[in-house]
Amino acid sequence: MNYSIKMLSDLAGVSTRTLRYYDKIDLLKPDFINASGYRVYGAKQVDLLQQILFFRELRFSLKEIHEMLSSPDFNLLGALTEQHKKLNAEKERLERLIATVEKTLASQKGETIMTDHEKFEGFKKEKLAQNEKRYGKEIRKKYGEDVVEKSNKQFANLSKDDYEASMAIQNEMFQNLQEALNLNDPASTPAQKAADLHRQWLCYFWPKGTYSKEAHAGLAQMYVDDPRFTSYYESKVAKGAAKMLRDAVKIYTANV
Amino acid sequence: MNYSIKMLSDLAGVSTRTLRYYDKIDLLKPDFINASGYRVYGAKQVDLLQQILFFRELRFSLKEIHEMLSSPDFNLLGALTEQHKKLNAEKERLERLIATVEKTLASQKGETIMTDHEKFEGFKKEKLAQNEKRYGKEIRKKYGEDVVEKSNKQFANLSKDDYEASMAIQNEMFQNLQEALNLNDPASTPAQKAADLHRQWLCYFWPKGTYSKEAHAGLAQMYVDDPRFTSYYESKVAKGAAKMLRDAVKIYTANV
DNA sequence: CCTTGTGATTGACGCAACGTCACGGTGTAA
DNA sequence: TTACACCGTGACGTTGCGTCAATCACAAGG
Structure with a gap:
């Protein structure tokens, strides 16, 4: 059986x-060259190619493969043993790298949360007076000094899994918010879903027992008031996202 | 503090x-170029280089690193998470490769042993008549048909660990043989040690109960008679190795 | 007979991240 | 002044191909 270069390439997947x-x-020569100068491969070449690809899979270099296949008394056992060592060393290195990435990830996650947290703290202080006017004394109690302290702990102790879960919820919220924007209705199902997801998301970052309808509605209002939050939401979803969320949360907190 | 290119390279190990x-x-520009056109680096560049090298360690490409360091709002957390995934995928691939190498190694080891075994079988048949003359009927009994069958099983079932252990023993034997050759005395301690190691080595390949002083001495004699074995021993140790082993075994089997 | 489509050829450049010359200028200690 | 270490800019090599580009080869259809 003879094969053209294309046939062999299809056959072998290269x-x-x-x-x-x-x-x-000179790793794999065709059986012969025909009158038109085309490469013609035979059964022997198919077998050889299979061997080559097998060793290539095992990450031998083409040069090594060439040596293996060209010298019949090649010490295959030794070569395989050596390759085994190499691959194991590589695996160990990878494992160390993975550990490093995980450490970095953890510390970075911590920093990110701390950074966000600091921003939020700053924001809260800035806005506390306004909120008091709007929602009365209650919110001050909720955001009292000890709450802040607990909150700090909460942030710091957030596990990686929790962090990822919170991110997933946030993303789902963004999607619902997008749909709500399309419908342009803060009372719609997606909008109310978004408000609920927002509440769930908050619970990852607010200390236990901190949640209240008023605080929730207040935060949503802040999203509209503070351009940094507004632009964050608009970058993540679309223009008007912060307003939509605020309106949705207003309805949500009024009804639950 | 300013650094020349050499100083920075020594400092950072690149x-x-x-x-x-x-x-x-444009990944790391010097602080400035001095009058002679030399690159001059400052403290900021040292820090940057550290960062670059850290991410390079984690197998980010230089292009990725460039993006990370040039845009301040880069999503590091996401990049790290993605890199973590990549590295894990790579690790899993490596593990599969290692498993494949191990399988190949095992089967190849099996083949090698079988090949050696076949050679040995052929050799035995060839030499059987001679041995009978030399050592009488006893050796025929030892090498009877059922023994060959058992022997086959023994070879086939040899575990990887056993195989490696046998190789280690063989190497130790070669070393003792070398010392014996230096002393030029088949009765010397290294020579007798080699003979004992040779017996141990044989026991990996001979079926249980097959060993006898006569068979051992007979095999050692074959090493001298058959040029293939002789040259094998000479290639592994030195000229005269087969003879030395035969003489050592002769003394060993006479004394034990 | 001509066109069209498909597959064949060689040759050249590109990739990633540098290593390794070669050739020439600079700075400083002896 | 000389020696020697250091600086600079090209330019080519590495590995295993991918991706053009330009040119043939061959069979089928209008």
């Missing part, structure tokens, strides 16, 4: 370029 | 070529 390259570096 | 390259691709 590109014709690869076969031409293997020809050039 | 080549000057690397620093010039990083300059060229």
